[in-house]
Amino acid sequence: MKNENLYNYILGIADNSLILGQRLGELCGHGPSLETDIAGTNISLDLIGQTRSYYQYATKISEQEKTEDDIAFLRIEREYKNVLLVEQPNTHFGYVMGRQYLFDVYHLMMLQQLQFSKDETLAAIAKKGIKEVSYHKRFSGDWVKRLGDGTAESTAKMQEAINDLWRFTAELFDMTDADTAMALEGKGVDVSKLKEGYYKEVTALLEEATLTAPEGMYFSRGGKKGVHSEHMGYLLADMQYMQRTYPNMEW
Amino acid sequence: MDNNWPLWEVFVRSKNGLEHRHFGSLHAADEDMALENARDVYTRRNEGVSIWVVKSSNIKASNPAHNGELFEPAQDKVYRHPTFYNVPDEVKHM
Numbered sequence: 001m002k003n004e005n006l007y008n009y010i011l012g013i014a015d016n017s018l019i020l021g022q023r024l025g026e027l028c029g030h031g032p033s034l035e036t037d038i039a040g041t042n043i044s045l046d047l048i049g050q051t052r053s054y055y056q057y058a059t060k061i062s063e064q065e066k067t068e069d070d071i072a073f074l075r076i077e078r079e080y081k082n083v084l085l086v087e088q089p090n091t092h093f094g095y096v097m098g099r100q101y102l103f104d105v106y107h108l109m110m111l112q113q114l115q116f117s118k119d120e121t122l123a124a125i126a127k128k129g130i131k132e133v134s135y136h137k138r139f140s141g142d143w144v145k146r147l148g149d150g151t152a153e154s155t156a157k158m159q160e161a162i163n164d165l166w167r168f169t170a171e172l173f174d175m176t177d178a179d180t181a182m183a184l185e186g187k188g189v190d191v192s193k194l195k196e197g198y199y200k201e202v203t204a205l206l207e208e209a210t211l212t213a214p215e216g217m218y219f220s221r222g223g224k225k226g227v228h229s230e231h232m233g234y235l236l237a238d239m240q241y242m243q244r245t246y247p248n249m250e251w
Numbered sequence: 252m253d254n255n256w257p258l259w260e261v262f263v264r265s266k267n268g269l270e271h272r273h274f275g276s277l278h279a280a281d282e283d284m285a286l287e288n289a290r291d292v293y294t295r296r297n298e299g300v301s302i303w304v305v306k307s308s309n310i311k312a313s314n315p316a317h318n319g320e321l322f323e324p325a326q327d328k329v330y331r332h333p334t335f336y337n338v339p340d341e342v343k344h345m
Contacts, residue, residue: 033278034277035277035279038288039288042291135290139287146284
């Protein structure tokens with residue numbers, strides 16, 4: 001493939017949105033209240049909409065005969081490039097909002113840079129995504145504050161979620177080979193430069209939520225290289241079942 | 252948890268220049284959550300450009316048991332409708 005770096009770079013961004021969208025989609029009809037259920041599903045659909053734009057672009061670059069569905073549904077686990085954070089399970093609502101917030105802050109920062117990409121398609125997708133993701137961050141951040149600064153039980157649960165998810169945050173700022181190559185060409189974002197601002201922003205909100213940012217923690221990495229956590233296989237089994245059982249099905 | 256949240260009435264302005272209209276109600280813990288929930292429940296199909304939320308308990312409603320004295324006397328007061336004037340053809344939208 002001529003543009004292998006660009007292809008891998010697009011998938012690196014898109015897979016985060018796909019897998020997080022899938023995780024949120026699992027909650028459709030199972031949210032804690034009708035209102036939060038719809039909100040979660042809306043965010044899921046925003047993310048899957050973004051994913052489609054990226055994958056459609058990727059199919060144009062790929063020299064193989066591939067559709068966006070092939071990319072989404074017919075890869076094996078090691079070929080997905082999403083970060084470990086987004087595949088973590090919906091343990092409870094505190095985890096769902098914690099995972100969302102920890103990703104949203106990164107996601108918005110990344111898109112705000114990507115909108116200036118020299119690649120016009122990526123810049124256009126980013127510009128459209130910024131409005132959506134701004135709202136995601138507002139929604140998830142409000143919930144982290146609300147639960148963190150709520151009752152004794154909600155504070156404990158929110159802190160538990162942050163403690164468990166924190167170890168997945170450092171990977172967000174790792175640069176893959178494709179990231180480095182695209183950043184050099186001015187098409188991609190050097191995410192390693194976002195790290196300082198990210199932790200500053202997240203720590204400030206946690207403080208406001210009367211929560212503590214964990215310190216001195218071991219960080220887990222691997223998703224970007226296709227080495228996923230034990231949860232990923234179950235997620236993919238659920239997500240890929242239909243396309244694998246009824247190949248090429250559409251509705 | 253839902254049962255502990257108060258009820259809110261949602262008013263949405265669908266276009267600039269039009270008035271806010273009652274769209275429905277929802278549950279939320281406070282006005283900020285009510286606004287976010289209203290955005291997600293009532294405007295996700297591009298229905299609005301502005302949202303108001305009002306706690307349902309802040310609305311004083313007329314009692315259906317009083318409908319007789321409140322509304323029925325108006326039923327036979329045709330003279331309160333301005334239908335006895337000859338409107339010139341040039342005047343439209345009357």
